[in-house]
Amino acid sequence: MLDDIQKRGAEAARKGLSLLDCPYLKASAMPAHTGESPGDWIQRVTAW
Structure with missing residues (x-):
């Protein structure tokens, strides 16, 4: 589950979003x- 959250966070970072x-x-x-x-x-927050 945390892997999925990390992937979504990485995608958000690529789009220029922040924490x-x-x-x-x-x-x-x-x-x-x-x-x-x-x-x-x-x-979850840390993984994102």
């Missing part, structure tokens, strides 16, 4: 909204 465009940094995708653990969430 601020990471879908996991949107309020609706943060642990307080999704219920996932902060550790799992930060792994």
Whole structure:
């Protein structure tokens, strides 16, 4: 799963997007909204 996230992040970088465009940094995708653990969430952000 993290490999897929890395591929999507690499594609975003090739398009000139930055970390601020990471879908996991949107309020609706943060642990307080999704219920996932902060550790799992930060792994996704780091992978992207």
